[in-house]
Amino acid sequence: xxxxxxxxxxxxxxxxxxxxxxxxxxxxxxxxxxxxxxxxxxxxxxxxxxxxxxxxxxxxxxxxxxxxxxxxxxxxxxxxxxxxxxxxxxxxxxxxxxxxxxxxxxxxxxxxxxxxxxxxxxxxxxxxxxxxxxxxxxxxxxxxxxxxxxxxxxxxxxxxxxxxxxxxxxxxxxxxxxxxxxxxxxxxxxxxxxxxxxxxxxxxxxxxxxxxxxxxxxxxxxxxxxxxxxxxxxxxxxxxxxxxxxxxxx
Amino acid sequence: xxxxxxxxxxxxxxxxxxxxxxxxxxxxxxxxxxxxxxxxxxxxxxxxxxxxxxxxxxxxxxxxxxxxxxxxxxxxxxxxxxxxxxxxxxxxxxxxxxxxxxxxxxxxxxxxxxxxxxxxxxxxxxxxxxxxxxxxxxxxxxxxxxxxxxxxxxxxxxxxxxxxxxxxxxxxxxxxxxxxxxxxxxxxxxxxxxxxxxxxxxxxxxxxxxxxxxxxxxxxxxxxxxxxxxxxxxxxxxxxxxxxxxxxxxxxxxxxxxxxxxxxxxxxxxxxxxxxxxxxxxxxxxxxxxxxxxxxxxxxxxxxxxxxxxxxxxxxxxxxxxxxxx
Numbered sequence: 001x002x003x004x005x006x007x008x009x010x011x012x013x014x015x016x017x018x019x020x021x022x023x024x025x026x027x028x029x030x031x032x033x034x035x036x037x038x039x040x041x042x043x044x045x046x047x048x049x050x051x052x053x054x055x056x057x058x059x060x061x062x063x064x065x066x067x068x069x070x071x072x073x074x075x076x077x078x079x080x081x082x083x084x085x086x087x088x089x090x091x092x093x094x095x096x097x098x099x100x101x102x103x104x105x106x107x108x109x110x111x112x113x114x115x116x117x118x119x120x121x122x123x124x125x126x127x128x129x130x131x132x133x134x135x136x137x138x139x140x141x142x143x144x145x146x147x148x149x150x151x152x153x154x155x156x157x158x159x160x161x162x163x164x165x166x167x168x169x170x171x172x173x174x175x176x177x178x179x180x181x182x183x184x185x186x187x188x189x190x191x192x193x194x195x196x197x198x199x200x201x202x203x204x205x206x207x208x209x210x211x212x213x214x215x216x217x218x219x220x221x222x223x224x225x226x227x228x229x230x231x232x233x234x235x236x237x238x239x240x241x242x243x244x245x246x247x248x249x250x
Numbered sequence: 251x252x253x254x255x256x257x258x259x260x261x262x263x264x265x266x267x268x269x270x271x272x273x274x275x276x277x278x279x280x281x282x283x284x285x286x287x288x289x290x291x292x293x294x295x296x297x298x299x300x301x302x303x304x305x306x307x308x309x310x311x312x313x314x315x316x317x318x319x320x321x322x323x324x325x326x327x328x329x330x331x332x333x334x335x336x337x338x339x340x341x342x343x344x345x346x347x348x349x350x351x352x353x354x355x356x357x358x359x360x361x362x363x364x365x366x367x368x369x370x371x372x373x374x375x376x377x378x379x380x381x382x383x384x385x386x387x388x389x390x391x392x393x394x395x396x397x398x399x400x401x402x403x404x405x406x407x408x409x410x411x412x413x414x415x416x417x418x419x420x421x422x423x424x425x426x427x428x429x430x431x432x433x434x435x436x437x438x439x440x441x442x443x444x445x446x447x448x449x450x451x452x453x454x455x456x457x458x459x460x461x462x463x464x465x466x467x468x469x470x471x472x473x474x475x476x477x478x479x480x481x482x483x484x485x486x487x488x489x490x491x492x493x494x495x496x497x498x499x500x501x502x503x504x505x506x507x508x509x510x511x512x513x514x515x516x517x518x519x520x521x522x523x524x525x526x527x528x529x530x531x532x533x534x535x536x537x538x539x540x541x542x543x544x545x546x547x548x549x550x551x552x553x554x555x556x557x558x559x560x561x562x563x564x565x566x567x568x569x570x571x572x573x574x575x576x
Contacts (some may be wrong), residue, residue, distance in 0.1 A: 123457065141316060148349075153344075153346055157309060158359055159334070164363075175349055249349050249350045249393035250350050250395075
């Protein structure tokens with residue numbers, strides 16, 4: 001049971017916040033320059049056409065966004081429920097299942113799902129959700145549990161109802177840890193979404209897998225570089241959101 | 251609580267009991283007690299004596315297993331607990347300010363729940379900050395982590411007073427504050443209580459704090475036995491049993507000097523006609539403070555209310571009615 005991401009330690013200075021997007025820009029520029037300058041055979045140039053790259057990248061982004069939205073919609077409410085005192089007996093089994101979802105290799109889930117249910121975008125999303133559920137679930141639970149008991153005691157002692165306590169106190173105070181979990185899920189999903197190519201769901205995995213299958217190094221390299229650039233970009237965006245959405249005063 | 255009958259008694263506990271499931275003994279044995287309006291009552295005792303559990307049963311953060319709780323003439327044993335708590339101030343040792351809310355918002359929480367409008371709440375926040383000695387302009391917008399421990403507890407007290415509850419429950423509120431700041435907070439709190447006259451139930455394990463603050467003190471022994479419930483003066487001069495005697499510790503007679511006033515003692519002491527410069531004091535000053543001044547200024551005679559009394563007569567008159575049950 002790992003994957004409790006807590007961000008506190010590294011609070012980047014204002015200037016260094018722009019290093020990550022700069023790397024992304026340089027990476028994308030290098031890829032574009034390489035494609036423009038390299039001598040490509042017909043397979044390569046077809047794979048590395050601008051329209052194809054944009055399409056694959058968009059498919060990839062869509063997979064990540066949809067699966068993360070689904071996993072947030074599932075994981076956060078489930079985490080809230082599991083963090084309640086009366087749910088403490090169901091917490092271990094649910095976490096066990098979520099843990100298993102992450103322990104099982106995504107390729108395995110994808111292939112099994114493809115055999116059992118079929119291929120396509122939805123199957124890929126299911127696999128990504130299974131994989132990314134744990135960090136969100138766990139961070140929601142931990143985020144809520146780490147709220148200072150004295151704060152909860154004071155809130156109850158002044159007459160806050162349990163619902164009000166949750167909305168006004170517990171959730172706002174859990175937000176930083178929950179956002180850290182969402183950030184981890186997003187980054188995981190950028191990587192794992194490359195496997196969606198095996199269920200015919202597209203994405204940058206098509207370039208990587210196609211590059212390997214046809215033994216075309218340039219295609220493989222471009223697929224990898226763009227996946228890295230996307231992961232870095234997503235991490236930066238999530239980090240920025242984390243800082244903006246965390247309540248002041250904590 | 252508007253339908254309550256005005257009554258002398260603010261809190262009436264009737265055989266209130268707490269037993270946790272699967273435990274052999276009561277955490278709080280059946281306890282009956284009456285606390286008068288405007289009274290400052292201190293629960294004191296060793297840890298594990300049930301004093302905090304008892305306090306938390308008054309606002310039903312812990313539900314009693316049996317017994318009745320009457321507040322302000324109303325049986326609140328089974329009413330809506332959230333509604334009940336909004337009308338009872340609650341202060342705890344760890345303060346428990348909401349770290350993500352400014353000082354002003356922390357203080358506004360209860361008024362908000364009671365549906366006060368913004369302007370009234372804002373005015374109340376400033377009034378309360380003034381009351382607890384924090385300059386509103388400086389502190390209103392601060393966050394709890396920008397405050398010292400003492401300042402945080404001042405905000406904690408202000409928050410508890412926000413909706414002007416008739417009753418305050420305080421669980422070791424000054425326990426986590428360094429001794430010098432604690433002493434000052436106690437003094438200020440006593441002065442504050444002079445003005446606002448709340449009914450206060452205050453838990454501490456520190457007998458000195460209890461003697462200093464309480465109008466009456468409830469001393470609990472192990473096993474939640476209420477050993478004595480009386481004024482500091484009675485407890486010091488007539489401890490009910492060995493437990494109380496050992497709990498108030500060695501220097502009970504010396505401690506008594508800070509509980510009795512020179513006014514009442516001088517009445518019992520013989521007048522002197524010895525010449526010499528006298529130190530004059532107000533009748534409501536405690537004997538200990540006056541003696542301290544006499545010692546530092548090297549005066550042997552005290553003049554209070556036109557009567558001149560020798561220091562040694564003052565001393566013996568102070569502790570004269572003290573008796574140890576043999």
